[in-house]
Amino acid sequence: xxxxxxxxxxxxxxxxxxxxxxxxxxxxxxxxxxxxxxxxxxxxxxxxxxxxxxxxxxxxxxxxxxxxxxxxxxxxxxxxxxxxxxxxxxxxxxxxxxxxxxxxxxxxxxxxxxxxxxxxxxxxxxxxxxxxxxxxxxxxxxxxxxxxxxxxxxxxxxxxxxxxx
Numbered sequence: 001x002x003x004x005x006x007x008x009x010x011x012x013x014x015x016x017x018x019x020x021x022x023x024x025x026x027x028x029x030x031x032x033x034x035x036x037x038x039x040x041x042x043x044x045x046x047x048x049x050x051x052x053x054x055x056x057x058x059x060x061x062x063x064x065x066x067x068x069x070x071x072x073x074x075x076x077x078x079x080x081x082x083x084x085x086x087x088x089x090x091x092x093x094x095x096x097x098x099x100x101x102x103x104x105x106x107x108x109x110x111x112x113x114x115x116x117x118x119x120x121x122x123x124x125x126x127x128x129x130x131x132x133x134x135x136x137x138x139x140x141x142x143x144x145x146x147x148x149x150x151x152x153x154x155x156x157x158x159x160x161x162x163x164x165x
Contacts, residue, residue, distance in 0.1 A: 037126050042072050
């Protein structure tokens with residue numbers, strides 16, 4: 001396909017036959033993270049200019065689905081899990097375990113290639129941060145965030161997400 005090698009061609013620009021042929025020869029891996037954790041990470045990295053987490057969340061909500069940054073847009077709108085049949089979905093928090101499995105499936109020695117990933121420490125830290133940041137939000141912001149990320153919450157098993165309530 002000529003467009004296959006065109007610079008920055010979006011997957012949605014291909015017809016269904018082209019997509020199927022193009023993606024059929026790849027192993028497709030999707031890395032997912034709780035949307036609330038993504039918001040916290042984006043805020044802490046200074047990608048929002050807001051002085052508080054609550055005002056940052058308000059900016060995100062006001063920007064909407066189409067004008068927002070890829071750093072906080074819902075994953076479903078970015079990775080199209082209904083359009084692309086991913087071979088693996090790797091959840092943040094289980095990276096070491098899941099990456100080891102992927103490397104073994106690829107015939108590579110998993111142990112020697114993986115860096116140390118302190119998943120349990122990261123999970124504990126994000127749990128604490130989530131509690132602190134979530135408490136800053138108004139009831140309306142919490143409800144709007146849950147609605148904003150409703151498709152991510154439906155598509156992926158973020159059972160302990162603060163937005164799942």
